[in-house]
Amino acid sequence: MxxxxxxxxxxxxxxxxxxxxxxxxxxxxxxxxxxxxxxxxxxxxxxxxxxxxxxxxxxxxxxxxxxxxxxxxxxxxxxxxxxxxxxxxxxxDPRVDLRRDTDLSTADLDGIVAELRRLDARSGRGPWTTAMLELIDANPAVRAPDLAAGLGRETARFKADVRKLKERGLTESLAVGYRISPRGRLVLDHLTRTAPD
Known part of the structure; x- marks a missing residue:
């Protein structure tokens, strides 16, 4: 509705x-x-x-x-x-408090990363969660259709993926577009630090 x-x-x-x-x-x-x-x-x-x-x-x-x-x-x-x-x-909305929650241990961050990896594995198109977080971080307040077009994706499916990240408190919607949340920043930094060489 x-x-x-x-x-x-x-x-x-x-x-x-x-x-x-x-x-x-x-x-x-x-x-x-x-x-x-x-x-x-x-x-x-x-x-x-x-x-x-x-x-x-x-x-x-x-x-x-x-x-x-x-x-x-x-x-x-x-x-x-x-x-x-x-x-x-x-x-x-409980996601508001979740996205502000930055009191995360290394084990907490590892658990979130493992959850993101499961999302990647179920997607059928391979890893996408880190790339999506990086895209939103680099393009705050950019319209979803523009972000989706840049990836060659349909807007509705793109938005569905963003909602999966939002459910975990990693992104937040703006009047136009999105931005990475404080929790999302910690997770993205952790992903960068722990990425294989």
Missing amino acids: LFRHEVLTKIAAGEVDLAFRRWRRPAVRPGTRLRTRVGVLEVGEVEVVPEDRVSDRDARRAGYPGRTELLADQRPGEDRQLYRVDLRFAGP
């Missing part, structure tokens, strides 16, 4: 606690946790609702001025149903 930044801000502030989406089938289930720019959102009840049951109050709870604007913003299609999704702000 994607949200505009202003809606995310209102969810974090407790001003928005509903979302409406027209889907062929639900894209989220109760209990799903979504990581966003403002923190973690938790999905509550997900139910199909007829349009005539959507009130102006519901629309305001979803961040719209009224039901007319909410319904006009929904994806068209006879094969789609309107879903009402309860939301709540569940707290800050």
Whole structure:
């Protein structure tokens, strides 16, 4: 589920606690946790609702001025149903603290490197994690499509790989592009020091 930044801000502030989406089938289930720019959102009840049951109050709870604007913003299609999704702000993104955590022993760093090596081994295209960290370190705040094009890769797959590094606290997203995190800096320095000659 994607949200505009202003809606995310209102969810974090407790001003928005509903979302409406027209889907062929639900894209989220109760209990799903979504990581966003403002923190973690938790999905509550997900139910199909007829349009005539959507009130102006519901629309305001979803961040719209009224039901007319909410319904006009929904994806068209006879094969789609309107879903009402309860939301709540569940707290800050745990990756924020992780990427700032630089209290790492040599054994911790070796463990992270071993995990990166496993990612490399499963990729089907060979080692990529160190090269990706080096690329982001050398090109902070560069658009993902530009970085992907420089590698001859499709943007969506490139972003999926960056997310794998982000999950481990090694990179962080900026308004445009990415940068290496303090934790990522330690790991990259460790990789450089321990690389075979």
